[in-house]
Amino acid sequence: MNRDASKGFWRQGEPFVWATGTALSITLIIMAILLVVVMVNGLGVFWPKSVAEATFNDGAVALGEFQKDSKNNETGEEEFQFKTANRDLDPQMQDFHWYYRKNLKGEFRYPTDVIVMERMENGNFIGYIKEIKAVNVESIKGETDASRLRDAIAKTHARYESEVGTILDKTSGLADDLQNIRYAILKVKYDSEQIQLGKRSGVQAELDRLGAEMKKLVAEEERIKETSDELVKEQELYESALRKNSVIMADSAGRTKEIPLVDIVRIYQPNNMGYPAKVWHYISKVFELLTADPRESNTEGGLFPAIFGTIMLIFLMAFTSFPLGVMAGIYLREYAKDGVMVRLVRIAVNNLAGIPSIVYGIFGLGFFVYQVGGTLDSWIYPERVAAGVSTFGTGGIIWASMTLGLLTVPVVIVSVEEALGAIPMGVREGSLALGATKFQTLVRVLLPMASPGIMTGFILAMARAAGEVAPLMITGVVKLAPTLPIDWKFPFGFDRKFMHLGFHIYDIGFQSPNVEAAKPMVYITTLLLLLIVLAMTSVAIVLRNKMRKRYQIRSI
């Protein structure tokens, strides 16, 4: 009996069923690994790590955040990695160091007075406070050195904000003015050239007027330049005074480094922090991530410009993708009669979905940027074209978003079609029987009913757009954009280059000079992007499934 049964097990092909099951398990395992790796590496980045002190047999001391144990590739000996930071004190400018386990004397120690200092430049500093030289701020309070330092930093930053910050605001305003005046000068120059060449009718009076205007503009330019030079001088004065406020730090080997307080972003004592303090630190870091600008060639600081660029990009994309997708979807489901045309459109939709994104990118470059943008430039800003300055004729957020719009059209089409298809025929027939026209049926009955499905399409399209990078790389994304792609004046900043979360990952993970130091930032960016995309997709899927259920019940 038993033997027969086991024979049947093989004869019936049960193991094959199990083999197909293995394929599914492997797929699920890989997926889980991906999510876990991103989560573990991403979520842990901001948690303050304890700083360990390792003493070696030869008397040397290393201070750093313990990273991992490993085996040396060549010698096969046990070793461990520290993030020692203090890049500027290291002869090789390294943040990370490997040490042999066998050289270690005793256990790691965790001294409580160790300070981790985040700086504007050169990464973190790990060490001890030796002396605080705060000459330019009122009395600093605090019981311990660390709290006194924290107070001094806060006061220095406040002074910096009130003194230099206002100047910086003014100078950036002046820079805008200067740019505008330069464009105005170009325009006047171009106008008078056109008249001189006889390409535009104009009399001497006109030329004289332009000449006078030119003089005025040039004077204005001079004036702005002077003002801004003065401001820069003033700023330098303030800064050099503030830079006298500094702290002398010592590392584990006793080497000292004087660090101006204005260069310090924040300090913390990881070995002296309780659980709530660590949570607070974590929250403040997340807040910084979401709102601050990046520092140190994007490997530290925040992601605000990239997040803003991504959102702006998706927002602009919607203007191309949604109307076109909805129209095409409605056409396929409600208007087209089965035939060659529908077949062709369907093939086109499928192809549109299958064209590699890089091909969209190159199309965007050739068509949107150079043809459409170039033409716009020559209409709106002929004077800038003559001077070799491109406004629309170079990569910008508007072209990137239109490229992405085209790329996401099929996603919208498929969802719209599905949403309309799920509505029972009876609903349409009822509406038409009551005398409504087809369009009225569509607008008043079908679209409201299909709206969750259409919404699904929109969200999926946005998720797809958030994750695409390749087409952006050739249509206007940059590693560091000086200004956000938005403005109150024409062209509203749409011509500007922008930053993007996905490109940020590529850039800091692969183009940055110090990949090891950049890794935490890449993981955190990856986590953020993944969360955004997966959240959008999940919402879309839930919406769609709900809608499907709704009509399944109704159609009964």
Place this chain on the structure above:
Amino acid sequence: MAIDLKKSVSNKKTIRIAKLWDALAKYIITFGGIAVIVSVVLILLLIVSVTLPLFESSTATPVEATKLADSVVKARPMGIGVSMSADGNFVTSYVLTADGEISVINMRDLRVIGESKVKCPGSHEDARILHATPYGQDQFSLLWDNGAASMIEVKLADKYDSAGNRYIAHDVYTRAGIEKVTGGSPVKSIIRKSEEGTVTCAVLLHNNKIFIKRIVREEDLLGDIIEKEVSFLLEKDIPGQVTSITMDEQGSFLFAGTDNGAIVRWAFEDDQESAPDAEVTTAFIDKRRITSLVMIFGDVSLAVGDEKGEVSTWLRVRSGDSGARKLRKIHSLKSHPDPVVDLIPSRRNKLLISLDRGGSAYIDYMTSERHLITVTNDRPLAMVSFSPRGNAMLGLDEKNNLIAWKLHMEHPEVSWKTLFAPVHYEGYDEPDYVWQTTGGEDFEAKFSLTPLLFGTFKGTLYAMLFSVPLALFGAVYTSQFTSYEFRRVIKPAVEIMAAVPSVVIGFLVALWLAPIMERWIITFFSALITIPGIFIIFMLCWQRLRHANWAKRIERGYEFMALVPVVLIGVFVAYEVTPLLENMLFDGNFKQWLFDGKSSCWLTNWWSGGMRYDQRNSIIISFGLGFAVIPIIFSIAEDSLTNVPQALNAASLALGASRWQTVWRVVLPSAIPGIFAAIMIGFGRAIGETMIVLMATGNTPIIDLSPFNGMRTLSANIAVEIPEAPVGGTLYRTLFLCAVLLFVLTFFLNTLAEVVRENLRKKYGRF
């Protein structure tokens, strides 16, 4: 009454407006549908239109042709030159005559706008020029009738005067000169001045000897410049009458062609005191007369014109085992009907003008072997010259008519052959497929798409090896064997997997997986054996266990959960045996073994080595790309399997078939077209995926199937190169060609898949 009437009027109006809207909407919405087709066509048309100029034929348009006045050509013309402004509006030429006069002529009105006199070295005012050899667009090596030789440079430059009017300035510089050629009566001279200032003068003499004089400039230890003069005669080992000579720009070697088809080469060292040894090559076995020799721009290739009208270029390549370099014919350009009399190379790229005795000039591009333009004239041309910008050509016929042509040659370096066939490039020992786009000024750009196509298919192939089995079996399992509840979870999960941005996958496989894989590559390979092994052991156990009640529940669609530990155990076993295997089979270092093939184990010592292990390799790609296409293949295959009518399934089971037999014999065959479509679409997606390959391969364009190194795909190539490609340049257009290839490939795959699915839908729509 009146109210009713009003109402009906307003009703009519409402209806009319509604109908109008209806009609309008119909058009707008139809437009939306058609816009989709239009965009696909537009995308294709646009990218194709950008690539078209690559294959445009070149043209030469005569712009000006006039007879030179006798006052201009008082003596025999010895050399000509031309310059055309970038906009093509101003053409200026100059004529050098035997009396040393240079007349600069505005070609528009033939007005002489400047004159200069070239001085003979040693201040012989009445010396006349015997022979002038042009070099490039503006240099002439002159031989004077009093035995002196000199080298001059003529520069034409666009300038603006204070009133903003454009004029052409010309300058004539004598760069080098020697006062007396000794050893015989001279026929022809070539003088070159190197960057360091070393002057090399080679003069062909009537007695078939070549007089060499070198003035070497050197810096001594104290930093003073010392000049050293050496002169000697080249006379030994010349197999026939020398007909032409040529030298490189630095004056470091000399080629001579003879009347019996031999080419002789001499190389000069800086401290050369006496005649160096000659390297003789019998170039043509039929002993034809070599009529013209010239170095192609870059001084690597030698162009040879002969009496049969053939034009060929030669390279010194390493041949055989000896490693000695020998001159070998590489490119054959278009043959003339008449003997070649002169060759004029461009000084910007590998263009070459050849002039035959019949007076027609051919313009050819060496690397692509493209014949670009045939220039003929009513009267035979005696002399031709290129403009420095390469946009114009000037010819002088026997009757002193000066003719200028505007040249339109946009992308001469590209042909179908250079794009897809192996080409023998300079510096290579054999023809090869190479993609290399950046280099020095005299660099030969190499635009072979073959390695990119190869890389694309290689990456896709490895990705499919990984993803197709996983996705298809997973789809079979999900659609046929799992429970309904579970299927409702797994489908959205796979959709979410599809939404993972490729940049995230690329980053993870490149920066997280690649180092791990490098360390644990043996584990990976052993897992390929241990997972199936553990699976079989598990199956053997399971046939005993399955009768338990708890086990029966698992067999109702939860097998995959029991299998997760099985897979993990398989990986763990592989991990445990790794050090053992690596020590036993590869002497403890797999990468070393891969590279040199040294092993003490008989199982692995057959390998001869020579393979490098790159961290970012095809295995990494197969994981990354595979992960990206699994959800695509999975969902389409799952759909088509689920759509197989339940009736078929039920009938098979009712007839007594087991669940696997039903799937294998009934469901799968019915769904085959859908599965095919799934694979096609997955294939198309893998072909075009950019970020993953960009990040997870080294992006080196090599042709090598090895799984341990990377590749460069068409898509990654576009992403890598387009930022550096000047708009409208050859690279820019070639990258658009890459995009066209990608478009066509994916269009083909997607259309095929769509047609198959359409038919499938129709087939099962009946049930």
